Amino acid sequence: MIFLAPFLFRFDGGYSNISYFIYNIFSSTCHQIDERSFHLFGSKLAVCSRCFAVYSGFLLSVFVYPLFYKLNNEKMPPSWILLIVVAFLILDGGLDLLGIFKNTFFTRIITGSLAGIILPLYIIPGFTGFVREIKDYFKNKKSSL
Amino acid sequence: MNNINSVPNKLQPVLYGALIMTAVSVLPVISVVNLFCCAGILLGGFSGIYFLNRQISGSEYKISNTDAVMTGALSGVLSAVLVSGIGLLLMLFSKNNPFIEMNKLFQEFNLSFPQEVEKQMNSLSDEVSKYGFSPTFVIFDFVKNLVMYPLFGILGAFLGKSVFTKKTG
Numbered sequence: 001m002i003f004l005a006p007f008l009f010r011f012d013g014g015y016s017n018i019s020y021f022i023y024n025i026f027s028s029t030c031h032q033i034d035e036r037s038f039h040l041f042g043s044k045l046a047v048c049s050r051c052f053a054v055y056s057g058f059l060l061s062v063f064v065y066p067l068f069y070k071l072n073n074e075k076m077p078p079s080w081i082l083l084i085v086v087a088f089l090i091l092d093g094g095l096d097l098l099g100i101f102k103n104t105f106f107t108r109i110i111t112g113s114l115a116g117i118i119l120p121l122y123i124i125p126g127f128t129g130f131v132r133e134i135k136d137y138f139k140n141k142k143s144s145l
Numbered sequence: 146m147n148n149i150n151s152v153p154n155k156l157q158p159v160l161y162g163a164l165i166m167t168a169v170s171v172l173p174v175i176s177v178v179n180l181f182c183c184a185g186i187l188l189g190g191f192s193g194i195y196f197l198n199r200q201i202s203g204s205e206y207k208i209s210n211t212d213a214v215m216t217g218a219l220s221g222v223l224s225a226v227l228v229s230g231i232g233l234l235l236m237l238f239s240k241n242n243p244f245i246e247m248n249k250l251f252q253e254f255n256l257s258f259p260q261e262v263e264k265q266m267n268s269l270s271d272e273v274s275k276y277g278f279s280p281t282f283v284i285f286d287f288v289k290n291l292v293m294y295p296l297f298g299i300l301g302a303f304l305g306k307s308v309f310t311k312k313t314g
Contacts, residue, residue: 017265025289029183029297051183074210079308119300126303129210137211 002026002052006043022046036108049105050093050112057116065120074129076122085111085118153200155216162193162220162302166294167227183297189224190217190301191308198309208310210303217302221295228294229287236278244270244279 001022008019023046026032030047037044038052045052092111095101166189169178178185193216197208236243244266272279 020265024285025293029186029293076307082304082307119304122307123300123303126210126213126306130214133209133211 002046002055003040005046006040009043010041026051038105048108050089050108053109053112054116054119057113058119059116061117061120062124065124069121069124072128072132074125074132076125077118082118082122085114089115153197153204153206155197155212157200158193158196158216159219159223161196162189162216162298163223163227165189165192166220166224166298167231170224170228171231183293186221186224186294186297187301187304189220189294190298190303191305192301193217193220193298194302194305194309198305208306210306213302213306214299217299218295220302221293221298222291224298225287225290225294229283229290232286233278233283236273236283242270242273244273 005019005022005026008015008022010016011019023032026046030051032044032046033048034044036048036050038049039045047055089111092101092103092107096103166186169175169185169188176185178188190213194208194213197212197216201208248266248270269279269282272281
């Protein structure tokens with residue numbers, strides 16, 4: 001969808017409506033500032049460069065996850081790893097906002113993709129645990145009947 | 146098995162989480178948090194778990210993954226309603242037509258929409274002139290928020306669980 005928005009933006013008719021629809025969907029989670037976004041076919045992607053890195057890292061990590069962990073794994077990595085990665089992300093954006101340090105596409109990509117890669121390591125075990133809890137709930141309900 | 150008396154009030158964390166998500170989405174200065182992608186919405190789910198964890202400190206209750214999903218999702222749904230409602234009120238009580246303002250802004254930056262998008266913008270703008278708000282935009286915005294907010298709220302809640310549950314051991 002991130003790539004589809006600039007691609008369809010070039011066309012007239014219903015296609016550009018779909019493009020507008022996609023841009024609008026992502027607008028609630030991303031600032032979509034033109035000069036902070038990658039461009040494709042002359043239009044910006046549906047999200048900024050940092051968000052693009054987060055989503056790409058996330059996708060990559062989800063695909064690679066089964067190679068390193070069992071799919072029924074519910075153990076999350078230590079929380080300090082998450083805090084360090086988030087701290088880098090906040091520092092990169094925050095220092096730029098305060099005018100102390102000018103971040104670049106490179107720093108946004110590095111900090112964003114790091115966060116994207118790390119996030120599934122906490123989220124997938126959470127969802128696995130959630131599914132197991134729901135299964136247990138129905139199992140217990142069934143056995144109590 | 147937890148004692149029934151130790152089960153915390155789960156409504157309060159949901160309310161706090163939703164308020165944080167809404168504040169970050171609506172208030173001008175705080176909304177800078179959204180520069181970090183969906184951080185504002187994640188923060189809502191995350192803080193919902195923080196408040197839930199604060200309630201259970203000292204008790205034997207352990208936050209489950211289901212608690213995280215429920216807190217994040219419900220905070221997200223409530224926040225989606227609030228954000229869309231506030232957006233609607235702002236549109237109703239604002240003297241300016243937001244779509245005309247957006248068009249002006251685009252012209253200032255020498256940007257243009259494709260013809261169809263411009264047509265769509267004009268039709269939304271006509272709705273605002275006619276009814277004082279755009280029903281199409283409000284419904285679209287609400288449905289979009291109803292999907293995005295709970296989704297990111299749940300992700301934030303899982304992150305919160307991973308950070309706070311280890312502290313309680």
